[in-house]
Amino acid sequence: MGVSRLDKFYRRLLLTKLFIGGWGKPEDLKRIFEFRKIIGNREKCRFLVPENYPVYINKTEDHSDCQIHEGFFISPLEHLVPGILPPEAVNARFQFIVPKRWKKNRPVCIHLAGTGDHFFWRRRTLMARPMIKEAGMASLLLENPYYGYRKPKDQLRSSLKNVSDLFVMGGALILESTVLLRWLEREGYWPLGMTGISMGGYMSSLAVTNWPKPIPLIPCLSWSTASSVFTTGVLSKAVNWTELEKQYAINSVYEEEIIKLLEYCGADSFKMSPEPVKQVDSLEHLLGLSGEEAETRRGLLVDPEEGGAGDRLHHLLSSHVNSHGQSLDSLQRSFHADNTPRDNTPRGKNTDSTKYSRPSLHRESISFMKGVMDECTHMANFSVPVDTSLIIGVQAKEDAYIPRTGVLSLQEIWPECEVRYLNGGHISAYLFKQNVFRQAIYDAFDRFCLKYPNLH
Numbered sequence: 001m002g003v004s005r006l007d008k009f010y011r012r013l014l015l016t017k018l019f020i021g022g023w024g025k026p027e028d029l030k031r032i033f034e035f036r037k038i039i040g041n042r043e044k045c046r047f048l049v050p051e052n053y054p055v056y057i058n059k060t061e062d063h064s065d066c067q068i069h070e071g072f073f074i075s076p077l078e079h080l081v082p083g084i085l086p087p088e089a090v091n092a093r094f095q096f097i098v099p100k101r102w103k104k105n106r107p108v109c110i111h112l113a114g115t116g117d118h119f120f121w122r123r124r125t126l127m128a129r130p131m132i133k134e135a136g137m138a139s140l141l142l143e144n145p146y147y148g149y150r151k152p153k154d155q156l157r158s159s160l161k162n163v164s165d166l167f168v169m170g171g172a173l174i175l176e177s178t179v180l181l182r183w184l185e186r187e188g189y190w191p192l193g194m195t196g197i198s199m200g201g202y203m204s205s206l207a208v209t210n211w212p213k214p215i216p217l218i219p220c221l222s223w224s225t226a227s228s229v230f231t232t233g234v235l236s237k238a239v240n241w242t243e244l245e246k247q248y249a250i251n252s253v254y255e256e257e258i259i260k261l262l263e264y265c266g267a268d269s270f271k272m273s274p275e276p277v278k279q280v281d282s283l284e285h286l287l288g289l290s291g292e293e294a295e296t297r298r299g300l301l302v303d304p305e306e307g308g309a310g311d312r313l314h315h316l317l318s319s320h321v322n323s324h325g326q327s328l329d330s331l332q333r334s335f336h337a338d339n340t341p342r343d344n345t346p347r348g349k350n351t352d353s354t355k356y357s358r359p360s361l362h363r364e365s366i367s368f369m370k371g372v373m374d375e376c377t378h379m380a381n382f383s384v385p386v387d388t389s390l391i392i393g394v395q396a397k398e399d400a401y402i403p404r405t406g407v408l409s410l411q412e413i414w415p416e417c418e419v420r421y422l423n424g425g426h427i428s429a430y431l432f433k434q435n436v437f438r439q440a441i442y443d444a445f446d447r448f449c450l451k452y453p454n455l456h
Contacts (some may be wrong), residue, residue: 004398004425008234016159017240018230024164026253028084032167033261035081037375039174042383046211048177049076055183057096067131068124069096075145076175077168077293084168086152088144092176095120096140097128103136108189109447110140110180110206112173114198114221114430116158118148118235122164126434138189140180142286144203145172155199163244167228167376170206177207179217191455195441197221197430198401201393202377209379214387216444220394220437221402221426224380224410227373228403231366235401245365266386331347373415379413390448391417392440394433401426 038044059070067278075092078085109131111123120141128139137418143150146160146169155161160169177194185190193216196204201222208217229235375381385391391411395402410417422429422436429436 004396004400004428006425006427008400016238016239018154018159018235019161019163019244020156020159020240021161022160022163022240022243022247023254023372025250026258028164028168028259029082030261031081032164032171033258033372033375035171036167036381037263039171039210040382042210042212045178046212048080049178049182051182052186053179055102055179063352064130067098067101067453070094070100071096071443073176073179075172076179077172080175081171085145085172088152089150089172091310092145092172093143093149093152094140094180094212095123095134096138098138099132099136101136101251105191105449106138106189107135107191108138108140108184109196109218109441110142110177110192110204110207110214110444112177112194112196112200112203113144113147114143114196114200117144117200118151118158119143120148126218130434131438131441134438137442137445140184140193141181142173144200145169154394155397157433163372167372170376174207174210175204177204178210181211191216191445191452193217193441193445193448195220195235195437198426202226206262206377206382208385208391209382212386214390214448215385216441216448216456217385217391218394218437218441218444219391219410220440221399222393223395223402223404224378224408224413225374226377227316227370228407229401229403230373231370232403232405233401239369241362241365244369245361246257248365248368249361255364259368263381378408379410380408384414387451388414389418390444391453392447393417393419394422394437394440395419395431396422396425396429398423398425399429 039048053073053076055071055073057069057071060071061068071092072091072093075085075090078090107238111127113123117123120143123139123141128141131137131139146152146155146165147158152161160166181192194204194208195218196202197220199222201219204217205219205222208215230239289429391410391414420436420440422433424432
């Protein structure tokens with residue numbers, strides 16, 4: 001099946017480049033990949049986050065149908081891989097939207113943010129408030145690192161500066177989701193589940209691979225790996241390949257050292273023939289909307305909330321000793337990088353302009369991108385969720401952002417999971433199919449309650 005013309009058109013409206021800073025510091029990539037080997041194994045992670053990890057509520061708003069609590073905690077990644085998060089992102093913020101009247105049980109779904117979803121307005125408006133009305137279900141909205149209050153001062157809007165930032169975001173969200181799930185359990189909420197749209201779907205999937213119990217998972221408009229997003233999808237055209245190719249050519253550490261750390265590299269073949277982009281009239285034309293209706297829908301893609309970077313809280317956790325006698329401090333030391341300045345100048349490489357304009361360089365850089373993306377985002381590189389029958393994915397048939405050609409399917413990696421397909425592409429599904437996403441959430445939660453009525 002072809003890809004959506006609307007997806008292609010919308011991508012052309014976005015002018016910002018991704019990864020303008022390049023791959024990220026080689027020493028940071030090394031630390032991330034070493035940590036991925038631990039966080040990709042559920043058993044190894046059982047004691048990374050203490051059961052009683054502190055979570056704080058600092059504000060509550062009363063509404064006619066719900067209460068909205070705002071809270072925060074320190075990201076566990078700051079303790080386990082110190083300094084890998086930008087200072088602004090250390091403090092994890094969330095909104096907890098609780099119905100005043102529960103219909104059945106006290107269900108809570110954690111929503112992770114998709115690309116460009118800063119602060120909480122979009123998820124609260126399109127998902128959380130309707131879920132209160134339709135199902136009496138609470139929602140917890142976690143703010144991604146690098147977004148909203150957690151956005152670094154030198155980052156332009158949603159455009160992550162370095163490739164490594166995406167991996168840091170993923171590692172942080174896996175651990176932060178564990179904190180929130182345990183906190184919700186302590187507070188007596190049940191059942192608990194996770195969802196997200198686009199990048200939020202990937203991140204919620206990664207988080208569930210780490211959870212040691214059966215849990216409903218509803219990944220929407222995401223797939224088995226993010227590598228195809230940046231190598232063959234329409235977003236690949238937004239990647240700053242010029243800078244990535246230059247760094248890859250000049251600094252030998254990427255292809256001589258980092259590539260050896262990749263455990264999942266090259267098993268899936270990404271080959272999509274590029275389709276010519278046809279000229280289209282306008283966003284309104286593709287959506288089939290009147291001018292006024294189009295303005296309303298287009299407004300959903302822009303977050304009206306504003307907010308400056310939050311203050312970093314200077315709160316340190318006491319050492320937690322697990323059953324293996326390993327403390328959080330010792331884990332921290334094992335991942336702590338040497339603070340001495342690194343010399344990233346090339347060794348044994350020809351650094352003149354001919355070196356980083358060699359004909360094969362673009363192909364090599366794409367291959368390296370595929371390798372590092374698969375290392376940190378491919379679901380086959382992480383533990384299989386405890387019960388894959390509780391997973392309901394929702395995918396768009398003509399999604400140009402999330403290519404599925406030549407990529408292992410979710411069903412191949414997670415037997416028994418269900419995938420529901422929508423007509424159209426990524427953007428149209430996001431704009432018009434939020435109700436389908438919500439229904440999938442309700443169905444997954446119902447499936448859990450039927451299968452595990454006493455698991456709380």
